[in-house]
Amino acid sequence: MPSNLRRLAAALAGAALGGLLSGAAAQADEKPRAITTVGMIADVAQNVAAECVASEALMGPGVDPHLYQASAGDVHAFDRADIILYSGYALEGQLGDVLERFARRKPTVAVSEQAIDPSELIGAPGGHGIDPHLWMDASLWARLAPTIAEAFLEVAPDCSAAMQANAAAYQAQLAALHDWVKTSIATIPERQRILVTAHDAFAYYGRAYGIEVTGIQGISTEAEASVADIRNVAQLVVDRKVPAIFVESTINPRTVQAIVDAARQKGQEVQIGGQLYSDAMGEPGTAGGTYLGMIFENTRTIVEALGGEPAPLPGALKPWADKWNVDVAQR
């Protein structure tokens, strides 16, 4: 009898708590659900498998992945997801380690770790740690498309052909984007081809597209810029006559303003060239809310502020540009 009572009590407690969560999960015959950590992965997943798998990101626009706090809805989304995609390579911090262990209970894939070879990573000079901002190089991020198509076979096996075709098409778009960024960056006068940003998120961008990169503070958004950091960067800005430096959507713009002020004292007028997307994409429903748009808008902002001329948009990106009303001369 007591054990029956206990069972009843446990069932009641479970039902009371669980009922709140499971209400929405009961809707049947929907597409399999994928949940991703950052939006950049979800966007690739959408492009690969929108008709077969519903992909959603936990960390929305403007969220610093390090400061992310899960809401009750996120927990729910995690629970009912059929497959979980995360980047890996230390981007998600401890959550990444936890997800790695979770893989034995639910399909959980570290897409960057699978798609991108460690030899292509940018590591810290000391040999410890990896720069996780891989999406800044479109040619690297494009490799996620086939990896995701393959990972999704587990939850949407009937969709294989469509996903492969989509992945190939999306890769072609990203290849076109990659070339466009390269050409556009090359139009910046060589002396001014330097990208000064709040934190070190653009190392891959710099390597892929031939622009020198300087972050005012280190990779970790936890660290703060030191006085020497500000002075050194301000001196660099003055020496190179850099016309503009940039703020990031996920980082407090104060340190960047400090550089502007310090450079002005040294007699160099430097503009804030605009806001770049670094750790998260823009609002959904805007061009910047897509991965393509993130790289595109970053590049346009950088090129225009540093005195270059964005190249005409390649034809492969025309469907994307039309969808979002992006007005750049098209080839």
Add this chain to the structure above:
Amino acid sequence: MLAAALENIPLMIVATGALVGIAAALPGTFLVLRGSSLLSDAISHSIVLGIVLVWMMSGAQSGPLQLIGAAVTGLATVFLTELVAGTGRVKNDAAIGLVFPALFSIGVLLLNVYARDVHIDQHTVLLGEIGFVWLDTVALGAYEVPRSLLSMGAMCAINLVFVVLLFKELKLATFDRALAAALGFMPGLLFYALLALTSATAVAAFDAVGAVLFIAFVIVPPSAAYLLTDRLSLMLLLSAAIATLSSIAGYVVAVLFDVSIGGMMAVMTGLFLLLAFLFGPRYGIIAQALRRRRAATVTPA
């Protein structure tokens, strides 16, 4: 049935919250009475130093070595604080304020100098998200048990045994340190032990639920309980009960409004404090107003 309970995510989240709450409220009660409750906050900051130091020595960005480092830094924080306070030149709260900013800032400086290009902070070592405790399980026989449930259950048990076994000594040392010393209870040693337990609980809890919720659990439920009773044993029980209720209510409200679960649990502890403040039988402001009015009518001028 146990397996079903372990699969029940809301139950696991609430249970972890309650365990953290109880494990925190036990030492928290004594810390609040003694005026050193902010040690919990101090520990949360100074472990940055431990994380950087362990990384510099071993290169490990996470893992058990890092957890040990965090625990050792927590210990160092409480010992240094006791050392400073023990000089009698500064008060308890000032001693806390002297020690942890020093440790924290050394950590930040080392981070600036040696770890500019490395992704390392608390988040690489500690998960600190109660919503995800159910993701991280260990196999225990046939069951998949959330790691945090185990670690917090263990901390809870250790704290409970400590408080129950040494209840008399802790009570005397808290309220009459001189007498406790005269009777040979070694109040200093007792508090070192209590603080060491607090520190271990803190690191386990930072990993399970994050710093802010732990700090809330250490300070707020005992403070609320203090408004309700003058008896130490009752205060301990009430703190544990308030922490548990906050964890349940926090979860339910977080689901209702789709917000951070840990954040809402912390808010709930505050709500209970407010209730105790308003409606407490003796110290609540309503009870006091009534008493004042009664006193005024009984003794007319």
